[in-house]
Amino acid sequence: MQLLTCFVKKEDRQYPSLCVELDVASCGRTKKEAMEGLKNAIETYIEYMVSQGRRGEIYRPVPMDELEQFLFPKDTKDEQSFKAIPLEIQYV
Numbered sequence: 001m002q003l004l005t006c007f008v009k010k011e012d013r014q015y016p017s018l019c020v021e022l023d024v025a026s027c028g029r030t031k032k033e034a035m036e037g038l039k040n041a042i043e044t045y046i047e048y049m050v051s052q053g054r055r056g057e058i059y060r061p062v063p064m065d066e067l068e069q070f071l072f073p074k075d076t077k078d079e080q081s082f083k084a085i086p087l088e089i090q091y092v
Contacts, residue, residue: 001088001089001090002088002089002090003086003087003088004019004020004021004022004042004086004087004088004089005019005020005021005084005086005087006018006019006020006035006038006084006085006086006087007020007070007071007082007083007084007085008031008034008035008038008082008083008085009070009071009081009082009083010081013029014027014028014029014034015027015028015029015030015031015033015034016034016070017034017035017037017038018038018062018067018070019038019041019042019087020061020062020067021059021061022042022045022046022058022059022060022061023060023061023062023063023066024038024041024042024045025038025041026038026040026041031083035085035087038087039087039089042087042089043089045058046058046089
């Protein structure tokens with residue numbers, strides 16, 4: 001079981017979500033939908049990397065400037081709120 005750090009925030013009428021350790025993202029109309037989409041995207045990404053024999057390349061953290069832009073967009077004047085959510089993923 002692997003514990004990953006994920007962020008979800010409200011942006012207009014959708015909720016973008018991001019996995020910090022894998023640089024995988026998704027979005028949804030609700031927080032729950034955004035997290036379900038992110039979990040599916042993570043599972044698909046990991047399955048693909050393993051099937052390609054690239055297990056050693058799975059972890060690729062989000063570049064700091066992209067993480068900063070996700071958490072604190074420069075073009076937004078309103079205060080942003082986000083939630084860090086631990087997500088457990090199991091893969092063989």
